[in-house]
């Protein structure tokens with residue numbers, strides 16, 4: 484079978500809920516992926532930042548194999564010997580007091596929503612069913628019905644009503660709007676410190692800090708969704724560190740497993756995660772020993788290989804190189820660490836054709852929001868590999 488055959492099968496039998504580039508990947512290592520026809524590509528998307536540690540990292544693969552031969556799933560009806568160790572690693576690494584494990588990012592966000600509401604009723608004293616949660620325009624937090632209920636992307640909601648109530652939307656980066664939206668019933672403000680799916684949007688400097696202070700003043704939980712921006716992607720462990728704040732809770736996922744297995748978590752204070760009692764919330768696979776062993780190794784790789792510092796330094800390097808290209812199509816180059824967005828002018832006719840041209844040259848990227856090309860390679864990328872990529876990116880950005 485060649486690429487065309489796989490694509491035909493997929494298009495015939497699979498729901499068309501994605502519009503992938505026509506590359507059929509068969510294997511991968513580090514920053515490189517190989518298609519079924521033997522062609523090699525540099526992965527500059529890293530599975531939406533789930534493979535920060537690089538594809539098939541040997542240490543993580545090994546941890547997975549070893550655990551798979553011992554025990555993979557116990558359910559939380561019983562305890563297992565990996566989960567407590569993952570809790571400890573997470574608490575020591577991040578400084579949060581408590582952890583709740585789930586699988587997908589959307590589930591971690593749902594967990595944060597449920598915890599916030601319950602905290603609102605049990606601790607803040609909000610009247611039953613009156614809790615409000617504030618979110619931002621252009622947010623992305625997953626695809627469940629509750630989460631799409633507060634999306635500002637019309638397509639995400641179209642045809643999926645009735646939607647979940649209890650959310651207020653304020654403009655991302657706008658402090659005054661946030662301040663005005665808060666009422667005595669507001670329990671939480673959930674924000675991506677850098678918006679990933681929104682197009683690698685970095686808010687104005689000082690925004691997160693001011694937002695945090697306003698939340699504190701009003702007894703509102705400040706929750707950072709770092710499912711994409713976290714775990715080194717932004718050049719810090721968490722992107723909120725750039726503003727010297729410590730949120731009440733953070734959601735993580737994606738790179739938590741280095742891309743080997745769906746593992747996500749909500750991290751928070753004892754006061755907040757303490758609202759859950761046995762039976763309140765759960766997941767069959769959440770906290771399973773296979774995922775826990777994989778996540779423990781994925782976190783160790785992140786620190787042992789200094790991937791967070793590397794992301795910071797190489798991100799600056801990559802952005803400087805991109806800025807030096809001087810393409811007439813480019814409106815703005817932004818981001819932090821190896822989390823880079825190149826926004827094109829409207830006249831460039833969309834980012835998709837640039838991604839297709841990059842693919843021809845052996846670089847895999849995905850357009851986000853029509854006009855943005857996201858460069859977010861695995862953090863194990865080297866300077867030389869960035870130079871290799873830049874030669875090709877330059878040609879593509881300079882095309883007509």
Ligand SMILES: *Cc1c(COP(=O)(O)O)cnc(C)c1O
Pocket residue numbers: 531586587588589590592623624625626675679680708709710711712736737
């Ligand atoms: C990807 C993402 C999610 C959802 O994660 P899934 O694993 O796809 O459910 C939530 N929040 C942010 C910021 C994301 O980038």
